Amino acid sequence: QQNFLEIMAANIRRMSQQIQDLTDISRIETGQLHIELSPTSFVNVVNETMQTVKNICDDKGIRVHLELPEELPLVMADKGRMVQVLTNLLSNACKYSRPDTDVTLKFMTRMVAQEGSEKMQPMVWCCVKDKGYGISAEDLENLFTKFFRSEDPNIRQAKGTGLGLSITKGIVELHGGQIWVESELGKGTAVQFTIPQASA
Numbered sequence: 001q002q003n004f005l006e007i008m009a010a011n012i013r014r015m016s017q018q019i020q021d022l023t024d025i026s027r028i029e030t031g032q033l034h035i036e037l038s039p040t041s042f043v044n045v046v047n048e049t050m051q052t053v054k055n056i057c058d059d060k061g062i063r064v065h066l067e068l069p070e071e072l073p074l075v076m077a078d079k080g081r082m083v084q085v086l087t088n089l090l091s092n093a094c095k096y097s098r099p100d101t102d103v104t105l106k107f108m109t110r111m112v113a114q115e116g117s118e119k120m121q122p123m124v125w126c127c128v129k130d131k132g133y134g135i136s137a138e139d140l141e142n143l144f145t146k147f148f149r150s151e152d153p154n155i156r157q158a159k160g161t162g163l164g165l166s167i168t169k170g171i172v173e174l175h176g177g178q179i180w181v182e183s184e185l186g187k188g189t190a191v192q193f194t195i196p197q198a199s200a
Contacts, residue, residue: 025163027172035078040200042072042124045079046135049086051128052198056091060099064090067106074198075124077099081171082195088164089128089191096189097132104129112178123177123194130190135183142183144169170191 004186027033060118075082077080086105106127111120135143139150146166172179172193182187 039074093130134185
């Protein structure tokens, strides 16, 4: 009975996540995803995220190394949505890595040119880097496409809706940031994004 209850609970959690993902992607596409921007500390975002992904990391023996400058500026962000972004990226890094490997979560400040302008904007840059299976050049082109799942058997074995990165991209762009991925098959992946700093 205990085993059946655990299976039922796992299925309910998975179905709930699928419903939430479908709701989020629909709201992003229709411009109805509500975000509340306020000066936000990435320290608080990281702390909350690590509580969420701890079990996923521990189950595979993944070690997360945090590189967070002491004087990292606040960002203009919706804290809950930033936790969602970081949770998705760290969960992916753990799911698509071999056991007993390392994941690095790194932050730093950057000046980024605004689109269509020479004016530079202060941003906080974040990188989630793993030493996992990596992504082929062909798959990289489709990575942010809705429902995309790679045919790579290493990636196929991990459960997912194929919506996480599409949602993450939508949230980052709603914050005025950008997201991109660099990867080498068999050597790992680095997902990077930027978020505008809060005004001093």
